[in-house]
Amino acid sequence: MKKITSTALALTLALSIGAQTSLAAGKEDKIPIENPGLEQLQGKDIYTIIEENQDFLTQEDIDLSLLIIKIKDENPLISTEEIIGLVQSDFSDISALSFESAGKTWTNLTAAEKKLVVLFPADALLVKAAQSKTDKLTSERYPKWKDGDKGNAFRHALWNAIMSKDIGKYLAEQFATAHEDHGVTDAVLKKEVWNGFNGVQHKNMDLHNNQMGRDCFYWYDLLPFDTTLADRVDEKIKNGEAKILVK
Numbered sequence: 001m002k003k004i005t006s007t008a009l010a011l012t013l014a015l016s017i018g019a020q021t022s023l024a025a026g027k028e029d030k031i032p033i034e035n036p037g038l039e040q041l042q043g044k045d046i047y048t049i050i051e052e053n054q055d056f057l058t059q060e061d062i063d064l065s066l067l068i069i070k071i072k073d074e075n076p077l078i079s080t081e082e083i084i085g086l087v088q089s090d091f092s093d094i095s096a097l098s099f100e101s102a103g104k105t106w107t108n109l110t111a112a113e114k115k116l117v118v119l120f121p122a123d124a125l126l127v128k129a130a131q132s133k134t135d136k137l138t139s140e141r142y143p144k145w146k147d148g149d150k151g152n153a154f155r156h157a158l159w160n161a162i163m164s165k166d167i168g169k170y171l172a173e174q175f176a177t178a179h180e181d182h183g184v185t186d187a188v189l190k191k192e193v194w195n196g197f198n199g200v201q202h203k204n205m206d207l208h209n210n211q212m213g214r215d216c217f218y219w220y221d222l223l224p225f226d227t228t229l230a231d232r233v234d235e236k237i238k239n240g241e242a243k244i245l246v247k
Contacts, residue, residue: 056132064102112178130162148245157213164217
């Protein structure tokens with residue numbers, strides 16, 4: 001089992017984390033929770049989230065969320081944009097706090113994802129853990145998947161299904177859509193072609209299958225196993241409900 005570094009644990013405790021998994025920088029930034037029944041799940045503190053998901057998180061993921069929570073704890077009145085600016089522009093402070101690895105995770109995020117990670121740093125860890133769990137199950141069921149094919153459809157759908165279970169459908173949709181938002185126009189995307197289809201076609205496929213995955217988690221579910229969600233996704237694929245480009 002992967003161990004959390006002593007630095008991360010010490011910082012987690014030092015931050016006095018009684019924080020909820022949804023931590024907004026200001027009232028104007030708060031996003032309503034779509035499913036009130038998930039409030040109890042979202043009440044987990046970040047220490048518990050790290051402990052329960054340490055096999056599916058990298059140290060970079062953990063460091064980034066801890067850094068953001070520290071900044072918000074020390075500067076409760078600054079805006080989301082100001083926090084983003086601090087994270088992006090002052091990595092010397094990150095190094096001083098043993099957070100040098102946080103930049104690796106940060107640079108791989110889209111601008112839309114960065115805003116959500118700042119608003120919901122603990123939920124972001126559940127999003128990353130869901131990605132890791134999804135990759136594992138996808139490699140087992142579709143070991144030769146590629147962009148645009150059935151395995152790729154499964155991967156997007158399952159990620160959204162697991163996120164819906166862990167953070168609610170509303171935030172799952174926000175994170176999944178932000179992941180597809182690369183800040184370029186459809187005209188630019190249409191010029192990018194891989195596996196026989198352009199960027200707009202791939203994006204539309206992903207968005208469709210993301211929604212299909214969220215539909216696989218039911219409001220009355222009592223924390224279904226990830227494999228149960230995977231079976232539901234596969235059933236929808238077999239029923240022709242997925243959007244698949246590469247046959």
